[in-house]
Amino acid sequence: MAERKVKRLLGASEITHAFRQLGFKEFRTEGKPQAIKDAFECTKEYVADYEQIKDCRKNSIALLGQPGSGKTHLLTAAANELMRTCYVPVIYFPFVEGFTDLKNDFALLEAKLNRMKQADVLFIDDLFKPVNGKPRATDWQLEQMYSVLNYRYLNHKPILLSSELTIEGLVRVDEALGTRIYEMCSDYLVIIKGAAYELNHRLEGEIMCKLCQTKKVIVEHTGIGVVFHPCPNCRSGTDLTPVIQKLEQMLTAGKARLNIYD
Numbered sequence: 001m002a003e004r005k006v007k008r009l010l011g012a013s014e015i016t017h018a019f020r021q022l023g024f025k026e027f028r029t030e031g032k033p034q035a036i037k038d039a040f041e042c043t044k045e046y047v048a049d050y051e052q053i054k055d056c057r058k059n060s061i062a063l064l065g066q067p068g069s070g071k072t073h074l075l076t077a078a079a080n081e082l083m084r085t086c087y088v089p090v091i092y093f094p095f096v097e098g099f100t101d102l103k104n105d106f107a108l109l110e111a112k113l114n115r116m117k118q119a120d121v122l123f124i125d126d127l128f129k130p131v132n133g134k135p136r137a138t139d140w141q142l143e144q145m146y147s148v149l150n151y152r153y154l155n156h157k158p159i160l161l162s163s164e165l166t167i168e169g170l171v172r173v174d175e176a177l178g179t180r181i182y183e184m185c186s187d188y189l190v191i192i193k194g195a196a197y198e199l200n201h202r203l204e205g206e207i208m209c210k211l212c213q214t215k216k217v218i219v220e221h222t223g224i225g226v227v228f229h230p231c232p233n234c235r236s237g238t239d240l241t242p243v244i245q246k247l248e249q250m251l252t253a254g255k256a257r258l259n260i261y262d
Contacts, residue, residue: 065192068200
């Protein structure tokens with residue numbers, strides 16, 4: 001009976017089959033910056049506290065900031081855990097794809113928005129996802145999102161929210177909406193900021209640093225080539241003499257192989 005209920009909840013959530021497999025145990029924190037560890041702990045704490053806080057004003061969670069830092073993974077893990085262990089219905093709404101679907105079929109609009117308002121938990125992924133640094137938020141999208149979030153705000157219905165924008169960014173898009181999100185999520189809020197090549201798992205490379213031979217460098221693929229960022233070990237010290245000496249040795253060895261002389 002319980003297994004059938006979980007299967008029904010997962011099917012109704014609109015979370016893809018692949019994402020239904022995501023859990024906290026699949027999320028790697030070893031060697032990650034503190035902000036990502038904080039997001040991991042905050043999300044687990046939220047799930048543990050859910051039954052006690054679900055009817056409170058501050059009953060929601062938001063993971064904001066750096067793309068590729070695991071925000072969607074963690075909130076999907078939270079959604080899956082709520083459905084599997086607490087039998088809580090969750091509706092997943094990916095901001096970009098969700099509004100594309102609604103624009104392509106306006107007949108779905110009223111029913112979809114009503115489901116988003118009434119769901120026990122609403123998971124909004126990538127709210128106002130920026131394009132070329134500018135938040136994606138048309139007047140129509142703002143109107144629909146305000147309708148949903150204001151309803152949930154007034155009726156104390158929890159949300160799980162991810163966005164590349166910070167709270168300040170959300171407030172700049174729409175102050176009424178941004179401040180409501182902050183009030184709902186302020187007890188479970190993590191803003192992930194820092195160097196992209198340290199926070200974005202998609203930029204992690206597998207090339208060993210030639211200078212220290214212990215850490216991996218971060219490989220960032222760009223449109224015109226590849227950028228190699230030095231490993232944390234090489235960047236940590238203030239005395240660069242060993243690094244310079246190592247570089248000189250590498251250059252000398254390279255010249256010898258090419259039979260090039262000064």
